[in-house]
Amino acid sequence: MVTPGGVIVMIREWDATVYDALPLPHLRWGRRTLDRLALTGDETVLEAGCGTGRDTAELLDRLPRGRVIAVDGSARMLDRLRSKLADRLDRADVVQADLTRPLPITEPADAAFSVATFHWIHDHDVLFANIARALRPGAPFVADCGGRGNVARVRAAVEKVTGETSETWHFADPEETRRRLERAGFTDVRAALVPDPARLEPGGQFETYLATVVLGAHLDRLPPSEHRAFVRAVAAELPEPVVDYVRLEFSARRAGG
Template identity: 45%
Template sequence: MTTRDWDAATYHRVSDIQFGWGLEVLERLQLAGDETVLDAGCGTGRLSTVIEQRLPRGRLIAVDGSPSMVEQARATLDPATRVEVADLSELALGEAVDAVFSNAVLHWIGDHDHLFERLAAALRPGGRLVAQCGGEGNLDGFHEKLDAVAHAPPFDGAFAGWEGPWNFASAEATTKRLLAAGFEQVECWLEPRPVSPAEPEAFLATVCLGHHLERVPEDQRARFVERVASAAAPLELDYVRLNIDARRPRA
């Protein structure tokens, strides 16, 4: 999984788009209220709070790879909730859960075969995986404009040979990987979701360009964001979401 830290405070402010998607995904996870649920990639805890409210007799475990996100989530969630920094590709909870929920996270992990094995291992028999992430075609149009800026002076030297950290998988490939990892009742589908963020430059810098900005000298980062925002104006991000529903066999 990518290891960069995130600007948690800004993400918490500008992530209404991801939060809205997550609420829709959460509607697919029917809960009785007494389960143990893993929020795999909890971010700042906005969606985790909603899950907590749906578990009056259950438990939430929230993990994220970003220390700043986890710090924000701990401040947001019930103090008794287990909130930890964890790499999903090496997930080892030490206990089994009834459901794994994940929103806008799994495309940051390069090896989906291993990822799905770890998520299956985290589930009790009969447990469900309900997730959404970036899928095949995600941000293709935006990335064309972004690449034109990144591969032009004065930024081109920072991106020579770099392909980025994303794994935008197809529904077909994801279905095969989930079945190979031992899941059943697998359903995967793509969903175009174009959006126009309310704060374009803040959204780009925090959500879309974080890995790029790590490669750009600090004194050029604001200029890079401005150039990308200008090249993509008026900003409409051509998101494509990969939806995942699957179950671990009961026996």
């Protein structure tokens, strides 16, 4: 959807149960991103695009005296997070919000963290400005998302099946990301592309993975009766059951402090 102000908004629902049952490479992306965030254990960390809460739980483990502000746009992802973390919600604020809008957070957080979310958002200037406003000066910000060249083969397969250019994702490159972060008020920016393909089992698992994790926004535009055939057609265009991920990993610090 494009708002009257011209901002592309990609809030959509996810099948949180199927998502959690898949062998997600997001697990290792989450661990890698967490390992780039130095914590003393009493901070409040903003998690942007927390999904079903896998990394929220890991953050809470690393914050015995701290809190997590877990933000996501999907009600179903957040419902699943709430049931998985039911006994830990005293230290987690679960917020349904659109990261392209100013975040409804009253106290600035001490750090920001995000995995596999920002490529779903087209306007990174707005996104980074919103995150900067939610952080105290000096706060670290670490993130992973799809970067330039991400899922290029899958994208080519989609374009072959639809006959149209796919504008669903925004796969930024490190240099433009560094410029955007600096414009939004961040400093000490490091950003790099990391190729990290994921191999699935052929057939049902690969098709379920594509439908749930990669092609959801494409499927939203089709009637349900056409979903299966579309996913099969895309899978058939790929030489092997591999999603050719290229991660954009970056870290920065809110200026000041």
